[in-house]
Amino acid sequence: MYTLPTLHLTQIILRRVKIPLHEPFRISSGAVSEKECIVVEMRADEGVGFGEASPMGGSFYSADTPDSTWKALAEQLVPRLAGCEKLRLQDLLSVFEETPGEPFAKAGLEGAFWDAGAQHLGRPLFELLGGRRRPIPSGVAIGIYPSLEELLARVERYMREGYQRVKIKIQPGWDIGPVRAVRERFGPVPLMVDANAAYTLRDATVFEQLDRFDLMMIEQPLAADALEEHAELQRRIRTPVCLDESAESLDALREILRLGSGRIVNIKVQRVGGLFNARQMHESCMQAGVPCWLGTMPELGIASAQGLHLGTLENFIWPTDVEASARWFADDIIDPLITVNRQGWIHLPEGPGMGYRVDREKLQKYSTDTMVFDL
Numbered sequence: 087m088y089t090l091p092t093l094h095l096t097q098i099i100l101r102r103v104k105i106p107l108h109e110p111f112r113i114s115s116g117a118v119s120e121k122e123c124i125v126v127e128m129r130a131d132e133g134v135g136f137g138e139a140s141p142m143g144g145s146f147y148s149a150d151t152p153d154s155t156w157k158a159l160a161e162q163l164v165p166r167l168a169g170c171e172k173l174r175l176q177d178l179l180s181v182f183e184e185t186p187g188e189p190f191a192k193a194g195l196e197g198a199f200w201d202a203g204a205q206h207l208g209r210p211l212f213e214l215l216g217g218r219r220r221p222i223p224s225g226v227a228i229g230i231y232p233s234l235e236e237l238l239a240r241v242e243r244y245m246r247e248g249y250q251r252v253k254i255k256i257q258p259g260w261d262i263g264p265v266r267a268v269r270e271r272f273g274p275v276p277l278m279v280d281a282n283a284a285y286t287l288r289d290a291t292v293f294e295q296l297d298r299f300d301l302m303m304i305e306q307p308l309a310a311d312a313l314e315e316h317a318e319l320q321r322r323i324r325t326p327v328c329l330d331e332s333a334e335s336l337d338a339l340r341e342i343l344r345l346g347s348g349r350i351v352n353i354k355v356q357r358v359g360g361l362f363n364a365r366q367m368h369e370s371c372m373q374a375g376v377p378c379w380l381g382t383m384p385e386l387g388i389a390s391a392q393g394l395h396l397g398t399l400e401n402f403i404w405p406t407d408v409e410a411s412a413r414w415f416a417d418d419i420i421d422p423l424i425t426v427n428r429q430g431w432i433h434l435p436e437g438p439g440m441g442y443r444v445d446r447e448k449l450q451k452y453s454t455d456t457m458v459f460d461l
């Protein structure tokens with residue numbers, strides 16, 4: 087592993103970026119039709135790095151929105167860095183500690199810091215994070231559709247594209263039927279469901295029925311804070327429960343592991359406030375013998391690429407939710423775009439940092455607002 091260099095910051099540029107989706111993304115708590123994020127460009131004497139702060143519009147996974155994250159970056163976090171002549175990772179983490187919440191904003195700033203460090207060292211990001219070069223298995227996530235036929239058509243299409251597992255979103259009234267339909271049509275494909283916290287323990291019979299379908303896992307069946315209830319549900323079913331929304335911090339993860347709330351953890355860099363925290367969570371899971379996988383919110387290319395580098399660490403065992411750039415987004419700002427091959431693997435490009443280059447023309451084209459901070 088490499089030690090991250092100290093950066094002498096000169097400038098931070100925030101850009102708000104908006105890219106349309108091919109089709110609306112619908113889950114149990116809402117729908118969105120365009121992807122917004124904030125691209126953080128960190129300029130230092132040592133090099134230039136990019137990060138992405140990527141809350142969903144409509145705030146359906148968390149209370150953070152592109153507006154609130156933009157404000158946190160522009161009014162709190164970036165001004166606090168103005169006093170840091172030399173910035174080490176621990177300095178950045180101290181600034182984060184002084185600012186409660188704002189995991190997306192922190193993930194964006196930290197991503198830029200790691201990228202600038204990796205650029206300066208001329209090494210790929212995964213080496214700095216303690217990973218190794220390996221292809222990442224990719225799975226597809228399929229939202230909620232008005233009819234079973236529309237769902238089955240999507241499953242067929244994405245399986246043909248090579249994805250290594252299919253995840254379908256469920257909610258009360260759209261759970262056993264869709265799973266049975268997928269099993270009947272496609273047989274023993276690697277299949278899992280994600281409830282995005284839409285049920286309570288009173289619905290346990292739904293999960294007892296889903297238990298018969300040989301699912302890889304049931305992701306976040308109950309509320310984020312229902313850790314005891316998740317443990318109770320896990321005792322009642324054979325299928326592994328995977329925690330996603332519940333795994334929002336290292337403290338929450340400790341409780342999950344102590345209580346046995348599930349057997350798998352989905353780690354999302356954005357939700358947990360950056361690569362450092364996400365890596366710590368990966369370590370805790372590994373020590374506890376709990377495998378994890380890398381989730382997405384989903385993010386655009388910069389954050390997805392950095393997540394993939396983290397996803398090369400050894401305890402990321404199950405397929406990632408990071409999909410091909412073209413799966414959701416009409417375009418992206420990285421070059422090359424993220425692609426998934428016919429066998430469902432993502433290969434990271436060679437080169438320092440992310441391996442993917444930020445396309446400045448596209449960055450310009452899709453920016454709706456820009457703020458420059460001279461430090």
Ligand code: MG
Binds near residue numbers: 282306
């Ligand atoms: Mg999930």
